Structures are given as C-alpha cells and as structure tokens.
Amino acid sequence: MRTAFRSMTGLATALVVLAGSWAPASAQAPIKIGASLSLTGTYAALGQNQHRGYQLCAKHVNEKGGVLGRKIEFVLYDDQSQPATGVRLYEKLITQDKVDLVMGPYSSAITEAVANVNEKYKMPMVAPMASTTSIFKKGRKFIFMVQSAAEVYLEGLVEMAAKRGLKTIAIINEDTLFPKATVQGTIELAKKNGLQVVFVEAYPKGNTDFSAILTKIRAANPDVLGAATYFDDAVAITRQMKELNVNPKMYGVTVGGDLPTFYQLLGKNAEFVYGATQWEVELPYPGAKEFLQAYSMEFPGRDLSYHSAGGYGGCQVLVEAIKRAGSLDGEKIREAVLKLDINTVYGGFKVDPDGFQISHKMVMFQWQEGKKVIVWPDELAAGKALFPTPPWTRR
Amino acid sequence: MGVIITPAMVGQVVISGLLAGALYSMVALGLALIFGVMRVINVAHGTILMLGAYTTFWWFQLLGINPYLSLLVSMPLMFLLGVFLQRSMVHRVVDAPELSSLLLTFGISIALVNVTQYAFSSDVRSVEFLTGSFLVGPLALSKSRLVSFAFAVGLTLFAFWFLQKTKLGKAIRATSQSREVAMVCGVNVQRIHLYAFGMASALAAAGGSLVAVVVAIQPEMGQVYTFKSFLVIVLGGAGNYPGALLGGMLLGLVEQLSSLFLTTQVSEAVAYVLLVLVLLLRPTGLLGGRST
Numbered sequence: 001m002r003t004a005f006r007s008m009t010g011l012a013t014a015l016v017v018l019a020g021s022w023a024p025a026s027a028q029a030p031i032k033i034g035a036s037l038s039l040t041g042t043y044a045a046l047g048q049n050q051h052r053g054y055q056l057c058a059k060h061v062n063e064k065g066g067v068l069g070r071k072i073e074f075v076l077y078d079d080q081s082q083p084a085t086g087v088r089l090y091e092k093l094i095t096q097d098k099v100d101l102v103m104g105p106y107s108s109a110i111t112e113a114v115a116n117v118n119e120k121y122k123m124p125m126v127a128p129m130a131s132t133t134s135i136f137k138k139g140r141k142f143i144f145m146v147q148s149a150a151e152v153y154l155e156g157l158v159e160m161a162a163k164r165g166l167k168t169i170a171i172i173n174e175d176t177l178f179p180k181a182t183v184q185g186t187i188e189l190a191k192k193n194g195l196q197v198v199f200v201e202a203y204p205k206g207n208t209d210f211s212a213i214l215t216k217i218r219a220a221n222p223d224v225l226g227a228a229t230y231f232d233d234a235v236a237i238t239r240q241m242k243e244l245n246v247n248p249k250m251y252g253v254t255v256g257g258d259l260p261t262f263y264q265l266l267g268k269n270a271e272f273v274y275g276a277t278q279w280e281v282e283l284p285y286p287g288a289k290e291f292l293q294a295y296s297m298e299f300p301g302r303d304l305s306y307h308s309a310g311g312y313g314g315c316q317v318l319v320e321a322i323k324r325a326g327s328l329d330g331e332k333i334r335e336a337v338l339k340l341d342i343n344t345v346y347g348g349f350k351v352d353p354d355g356f357q358i359s360h361k362m363v364m365f366q367w368q369e370g371k372k373v374i375v376w377p378d379e380l381a382a383g384k385a386l387f388p389t390p391p392w393t394r395r
Numbered sequence: 396m397g398v399i400i401t402p403a404m405v406g407q408v409v410i411s412g413l414l415a416g417a418l419y420s421m422v423a424l425g426l427a428l429i430f431g432v433m434r435v436i437n438v439a440h441g442t443i444l445m446l447g448a449y450t451t452f453w454w455f456q457l458l459g460i461n462p463y464l465s466l467l468v469s470m471p472l473m474f475l476l477g478v479f480l481q482r483s484m485v486h487r488v489v490d491a492p493e494l495s496s497l498l499l500t501f502g503i504s505i506a507l508v509n510v511t512q513y514a515f516s517s518d519v520r521s522v523e524f525l526t527g528s529f530l531v532g533p534l535a536l537s538k539s540r541l542v543s544f545a546f547a548v549g550l551t552l553f554a555f556w557f558l559q560k561t562k563l564g565k566a567i568r569a570t571s572q573s574r575e576v577a578m579v580c581g582v583n584v585q586r587i588h589l590y591a592f593g594m595a596s597a598l599a600a601a602g603g604s605l606v607a608v609v610v611a612i613q614p615e616m617g618q619v620y621t622f623k624s625f626l627v628i629v630l631g632g633a634g635n636y637p638g639a640l641l642g643g644m645l646l647g648l649v650e651q652l653s654s655l656f657l658t659t660q661v662s663e664a665v666a667y668v669l670l671v672l673v674l675l676l677r678p679t680g681l682l683g684g685r686s687t
Contacts (some may be wrong), residue, residue, distance in 0.1 A: 175660055199398060203659040206619070208610050211411035212654030212662070220398045232519055235611050239521075243528045243537035244407070265521045265611060392527060 030066075030073040031328065033058075033318070034093030035103040038110070041081025046307045047106040050129055051076065052299050053311020054103065057319070060294065067322050075099050081106075083113035090117040100328045101125075103314060104143075106307070108132040108178060115143045122330045124321075124337060128314030128346075129307060131278075132178055136356040142330065144337050145357035146314045146349065150178050151185025153276040154226045156364030156376035157252040158186060160274075162193035164387060166223035166249060170199035172213060172237075179228035182254055186226055198222050203233070210237050214244045224250045231256030235265050242269055242392045249388035250274060252364065258306075263370055270367045272389040277363055279306035279346055280372065283380055291345040306346075313346025400655065403533035408651040414540040416647025417547040422602035422620055423627035423639045424554060425595035431571040431634035432591040433489045435496040439480070439504035440624055441617030443473050443596045446507065447603025448612045449515060455522045462522050462608050463542065469604045470597040477596025478589050486588060504617070511614040521611040543605035550601050551640065554594070558636060567591055571634060626666060630673055632680025641681060645669075 035054065038047030054074055062071045075097050079086040086105050093099045094117065102118050104111050104127030111130035118125040119140050127135075128146040136145050154171075161169065169190050173179040183200065190197050199220040201213055214237070217225060225248040227237055234256035241251070256262060257275025266273075281292060281304070291312060295304055317340065322328065325336040341350040341359065348359035364376035366385050373383040422444060429437045447469040454465035480503060488495040525542060528535040558564035569577040570587045578584050602620065606612070627646050631638025646666060653665035673681060 201658055201660075204663065207659060208619070209411075209415065209650070209654075210659070211415075212408050212651050213659050215404050215407045215411075215655065216398050216400075219401065219404050232611060232613075235519065235521070239526065239610075240537075242526055243535065243540070245528055245530060245535040261518065265519065265523070267523050269523075269526060393530070 028070050030071040031068070031101070031322070032073055032075050032097065032099040033101050033103055033315075034075045034090070034097060034099030036077045036079035036086045036089040036093070036105050036110075036114070038081040038106045039078035041079075043081040043106050045303065046129075046305070047081070049303055049305045049307035050106050050311035052295070052302065053128075053308040053313075054315055056291070056295060056298055056308075057312045057315035059298070061315075061319050067319050068326065068328075072319065074103075079105055079110060081110070083110045086110040086114045087117055090114045094118070094121045094123060101318065101322075101333070103318060104128055104130060108135060111135055111143075115140055118142055124318075124330055124333045126314045126318045126321075126337070128310040133181060133356065136354055140355070142334060142355075144317070144351050144355040146317065146346065146360065147278045147310060148357060148360050148362045149185070150181035152189070152362055153182045153228070153254040154186045154252060155189055155362060156276065157224065157226055157250060157274055158189045158193050158195060160364070160376055160385060160387075161224045161250055162195055164249075167196060168198045168220075168222045169195045169224040169226060170217050170220055170222035170248070171197065171226045171228070172200070172217070173202050173228035174205055174207075174230060174233055175202040176205055179230075179254065182228035186228070195224070207233065208236055210240045211244065214240055214246050217248075218244060218246045222248055224248055225252075227251075227253045229253045229256050231259060231262070235262065238266055238269060238273060245392055247389070247391040251389060252276065257367075258365070258372065263367060268395070271369070271395070272366065272386055274364055274366050274375070274385075275372070277306060277365060277372075278360070279309045280363060280365065280374060282374070282382060283347070283363065285345050285347050286343050288345045309346045313344035313349070316344040316346075317342070317349050404655065405652075407534055408655045409648065410534060410536065411540075412648035412651035413644065414537070414544045414647070415650070416644035417544045417551070418602055418605060418643075419623055419627055419646050420640045420643025421547040421551045421554075421598055423624040423631075423643050424551060424636060425598035425602075426621075426624040427628045427631075427634060427636055427639040428567070428591050428595045428598075430628060431636065432567060433485075433496075433588055434493070435485060435489060436493065436500070436625070437485075437592075437595070438497060438500040438621055439507065440500075440595070440599050441619065441621030442504040442507045443476065443617070444599040444603040444606070444620050445511065445612070445614060445617035446476070447473050447600030448607040448616065449511065449520075449603075450600070451604040451607040452520050452522055452612060455524065456520075462524050462604070463546065466546070466601055466604050469600040473600030474593040474597040477593040480596075481589050481592035485592065486585065489588065504621075508614050508617070515614065517614055519611045519613045522608050524608055537609075539608045543609055546601070546605055550598065554598065555636070563587075563590060567594075626670055628680075629670060630681060632682040635680060635682045638680055638682035645681075 037051045058072050077089045102125045104125055106129045108130045111127045112135050119142050124142045126144045131147050131150050133149045171183050171186050173183045234253040252274030254276050258277040263270045321333050321336040325332040350359035352358050363374050365372040365374045375381050375385040426440045450469035451462050451465040455462040488499050525539040528537045566582045627642035628639050631642030649666055650662045654662040
C-alpha cells in the first residue's frame with residue numbers, strides 16, 4: 001500500500017515537473033501543500049476517500065492553470081490513523097519538506113493533535129474532516145472548520161418533529177466525545193423548538209445489549225427518539241427496538257445510518273429510519289455534478305463518500321483563499337479565509353472569527369424503499385418524509 | 396430525566412437477563428470445563444465463539460438455510476479445532492505455570508482474530524433471520540433471543556447429562572477432581588484433555604452460532620465473551636460446573652437490572668463490583684471451587 005502510494009506521489013511529482021516544462025503558467029515551482037492522511041489503520045477507508053478528494057482537487061486546479069500562476073502539489077504521508085504519528089508528520093512537512101501550506105488530516109482526534117503544530121508555525125490549516133467544536137474554540141488562530149459541528153447533527157430531526165406538532169423527545173448516546181457533544185446540542189435545539197426532553201441516557205462504547213435502555217424508553221414513550229451513534233450501535237439499537245416493540249413516531253441516528261451497509265445489514269427494518277449526513281451525492285451544490293463525473297472517471301469503481309467531497313471542498317476553500325490573499329503569507333491567507341463566504345461542492349463555507357463553521361448545512365435523509373431520500377432542510381429536500389413511522393407490528 | 400420504573404419494566408428486563416444469562420452459562424461452562432480439567436485459562440474461548448458465529452453467517456449467507464441448523468456444522472467444526480489446538484499446542488502448557496497458558500491462548504486468540512480479519516475483513520455482518528418479538532401483555536419477547544435461550548438451555552442440560560451419566564463424562568469429572576487418582580484408575584488423561592478442549596470449543600461455537608442470529612458480528616466480538624465467561628466461572632466457583640450455570644444467570648440478571656435501575660454505563664462496573672464482593676466474602680466462588 002505504502003509503496004504503491006509512494007510511486008503514485010512520485011509519478012504525480014514527475015507529471016508536475018514535466019507539465020512545468022511546457023506550461024508558461026507554472027514557470028515557477030509548484031505551491032507545496034502538506035498533509036497526513038489515514039491511509040492505513042482504523043480510519044483507512046475514510047482517509048483514502050479524503051485522499052482521493054485532495055488528489056482530484058489538485059488535478060482540477062492545475063488544469064485551470066493553478067493559482068497565483070503556479071501549480072499546486074500535495075506532499076502526502078500516511079499517519080496510520082495515529083494522532084502521534086500525525087504530529088510527527090506535520091512537524092516534518094513544515095520544517096523539513098518546507099511545504100508552503102497545510103491541509104487537515106482525517107478525524108477530530110488527529111486534527112486536534114496536529115492543530116498545535118501548524119499553530120506553532122503560524123501556518124493556516126483548512127481542516128475538512130473535524131467536527132468537534134472544542135478544537136476550534138481553544139483560541140487557535142490558524143485552523144478552519146469546513147463541516148457542521150457535532151451539536152447540530154440532529155437539528156433536522158428536532159425541527160421536523162416540532163413542525164409536525166410532536167411534543168417529546170428521548171436522546172441516547174455512546175459515551176464518547178463526539179456523541180456527547182451531539183446530545184448537548186440536541187437538548188438545546190429541543191428547548192429552542194419547544195420539544196420536551198423526557199429521557200437522556202448514555203451507554204458505553206462497544207455496548208451490544210440495549211434491552212434495559214430501550215425498556216426505559218418504551219416506558220417514557222417519547223414522540224421522537226434521537227440516537228447519537230457510530231455504526232455498530234446504530235444497527236443494534238434499530239434491531240432491538242423491533243425486538244422490544246419500541247415505537248416512536250420518528251427515530252433518527254447521527255453517524256452510521258448513512259452507510260449503505262446499514263441498509264444491507266438491517267434490510268426492511270431500516271425503513272423509516274432518519275439519518276444525519278454532511279453531504280450526499282445528489283445535493284445540488286455548484287460543481288457537484290462535475291465533481292461526481294470526474295471522480296468516477298479518475299477513480300473507477302472506488303468508494304465515494306462525504307469524505308471525498310469534503311477533501312475536495314476543503315481544498316477548494318484553500319485555493320480560493322490563496323487567490324484572494326494574492327500571496328502565500330500565513331497571516332494574509334488567514335484573513336482571506338475569515339472573509340470567505342462561498343459554496344463548494346461540499347456546500348456552504350463561512351467561518352466565525354474563531355474559524356468555526358457557520359454556513360455548512362447538515363442534511364437529514366430517511367430510508368425509503370432502500371434509498372436515502374433527503375427530507376431536510378426543505379430547500380434541499382428531494383422528497384417528503386414518510387410520517388409517522390408505523391409501529392413495528394403494522395409493517 | 397429518568398422514568399418511573401414499573402413492575403412491567405422489571406419483568407421485561409428480568410426476562411432479558413434470563414435470556415442472556417442462559418447463553419452466558421453455556422459458554423462459560425466450556426471455559427469451566429477446560430479450567431477444571433487442565434487448570435488452563437483459555438483466553439481464546441471467545442475467539443472460538445466468534446468463529447462459530449462466522450460459520451453460521453456463511454452458512455446462512457451462502458446456502459440460505461435456517462441458521463439454527465448450522466449448529467450441526469459449527470459445533471463439530473470447532474470441536475475439531477479445539478482438539479487440534481489442544482493436541483498441537485495447549486498440551487505443552489498444561490503443567491506449566493498459569494502465565495504460560497495465558498500467554499499461549501492469548502497468542503492463539505490474536506492469530507485467529509487476525510486470520511479472520513484477513514479472510515472475511517472487519518466489516519460488521521448480521522444474520523437477518525428472525526427479528527421482532529412476541530407481544531405478551533406489556534412484555535415483548537424477542538423471537539431470536541427466545542430460540543437462543545431454548546437452544547442454550549437444551550445444550551447445557553445435555554452437557555450436564557453427559558458429564559453425569561456417561562462413562563466419558565465421569566472420566567472428565569474424575570480428571571477434574573484429581574488427575575493423579577484418575578490416572579491410577581486407568582483414565583487416559585491426555586485423551587480426556589482432548590475431549591474436554593473439544594467439548595468446550597463446541598459449546599463456545601454453539602454460543603457463537605446463537606449470538607450471530609441475535610446481534611451483528613465482527614472478528615473482534617469474542618473478547619467480550621471471554622471476559623464475561625471468566626467473570627461467570629469466578630462468580631460460580633472456578634472449575635465448578637453447576638457454579639457456571641448459576642454464575643451465568645446471575646451475570647445476566649445483574650447486568651440487566653443495574654442497567655434498568657442505574658444506567659447501562661455502570662452495568663459492567665456493577666458486575667465487576669459483584670465479582671470483587673464474591674471474592675472478598677467467598678473466595679472460592681458462590682458454590683465453591685473444584686467440587687463436581
């Protein structure tokens with residue numbers, strides 16, 4: 001894997017050098033953008049998707065003549081899904097490889113670790129795959145968030161429920177950083193929308209038996225059940241809801257519900273389940289169609305997920321900021337990013353003075369006949385939500 | 396933001412606890428058997444359970460036949476694997492210090508998990524065969540868990556009958572009580588070790604096959620069952636076979652009731668607190684160790 005990767009970057013470098021000899025636009029050396037990604041290890045599948053996003057973005061930017069009259073070139077390493085390795089690699093990128101700029105790695109955990117490095121060297125970092133709010137609220141000046149925060153993952157579920165006159169909500173979550181933040185945010189959103197929170201409980205990571213927690217939920221009898229999940233727990237909860245005959249009028253999960261495997265594992269029992277996602281292929285963002293086409297041409301048969309689009313979109317943001325700053329100076333690029341208010345293939349981008357994302361929209365889909373149909377927000381919705389979710393006994 | 400706990404809710408989780416407990420008992424009986432006969436703590440027990448679960452998954456996926464019939468395949472298959480492991484490796488550490496057997500079986504476990512990841516990937520899989528429940532008044536009885544319960548009880552009773560009544564079973568119990576005396580009485584102890592490891596693995600495999608129909612499976616699922624089985628046999632009295640039954644049921648109930656009255660987060664902690672209490676008050680376990 002790693003050798004293949006090296007020869008790939010080698011090839012890319014060779015191509016860039018070759019291209020440089022003909023194209024007047026790149027008479028100067030390319031702009032070097034450094035990043036580490038999880039190409040092996042736990043997050044490999046996700047990191048590789050993000051990697052393809054970065055690669056495709058560089059290709060497209062260079063086809064259009066680059067930026068500031070120069071081509072861009074990624075210097076990429078594999079952090080093996082380890083935060084400590086990521087830290088070492090960003091040090092190396094900045095001090096030894098002397099990259100001009102950096103882009104973020106995959107995951108909140110690794111972004112949190114490497115954010116101290118780019119901060120130290122005052123080098124701006126657009127971080128496409130980190131949605132934990134705290135990373136951006138620690139006074140760091142050179143990190144910028146691209147996707148929506150953990151706190152708003154279930155905003156769609158709450159809003160749709162309130163609009164349909166539902167009154168009560170129960171919230172459960174895995175007891176780790178990201179889902180906990182989702183629960184805090186959901187409680188706030190529920191209050192804002194006039195929903196009464198009737199039950200909140202966390203379960204440990206790796207939990208497989210939800211009998212007791214679901215028995216309590218059945219007794220609380222909420223109109224809505226929101227679950228701040230990853231993947232395995234989302235599957236187990238859905239399955240055991242049927243076993244214990246728990247019948248909220250709406251039931252939504254955060255992470256994991258959007259994977260095709262979710263439906264493959266649960267089959268018909270996944271019908272009516274709502275899920276939150278940062279991005280879906282059919283969203284009508286500018287350039288999204290071209291992105292999809294180019295992606296399937298460039299990487300035939302390879303996985304495409306929101307991580308790919310996020311990588312591409314994050315890179316678009318950086319390139320636009322370089323263009324507007326007219327320079328590679330860290331401070332100037334930082335100011336340019338803070339002023340940006342644009343749409344990428346990944347959706348809206350605008351950050352507050354802390355670098356915290358305020359424009360990107362989460363969407364909510366519902367599994368209908370084996371397909372994810374976007375049902376929220378209204379302006380992006382492709383279909384109507386099937387409401388209310390029928391009780392298990394009547395399906 | 397909790398809820399008021401009603402008798403119906405207690406009834407519901409007691410049922411869940413008993414349904415889960417029967418499975419724990421059966422799986423832990425296997426671990427108790429190996430420990431009783433050989434004084435070996437088999438850390439790979441849960442891993443063998445995982446292999447049993449995959450046997451059922453592929454059986455169902457490729458052949459599409461009733462997954463419960465796969466017990467007829469997974470149990471003999473894991474029996475053979477158990478015999479192979481005992482014959483090739485574990486017999487070397489039977490009389491060695493306990494750390495040796497821990498290290499060896501831990502190594503076997505890592506190897507088997509990695510081979511499984513390599514062969515089947517670490518994707519989560521599930522056998523979507525029997526979902527939903529029977530509704531009885533305010534109670535919901537999960538179909539797949541009920542069937543698993545029935546199988547677990549049946550197999551456990553069979554294992555007990557076997558240990559009590561058959562010649563081989565008596566030889567196993569004799570070896571468990573005193574290897575030397577058993578040897579003097581003409582029991583082929585090496586052979587008994589093979590059978591014990593095989594039987595234990597078959598029980599783990601049965602557990603895996605039944606679990607596969609209830610929850611989604613993946614290569615690292617086994618570890619939890621190793622820990623739980625260990626807890627069960629220490630609760631009941633290490634090497635004490637009826638103790639494993641009692642311990643399993645107790646663990647199932649304690650987990651569920653503490654999840655109900657406290658939270659799911661602390662239910663595991665409560666189980667371990669119970670373990671510490673038992674060790675403090677009755678160091679040999681609830682039914683005492685070794686006696687069979």
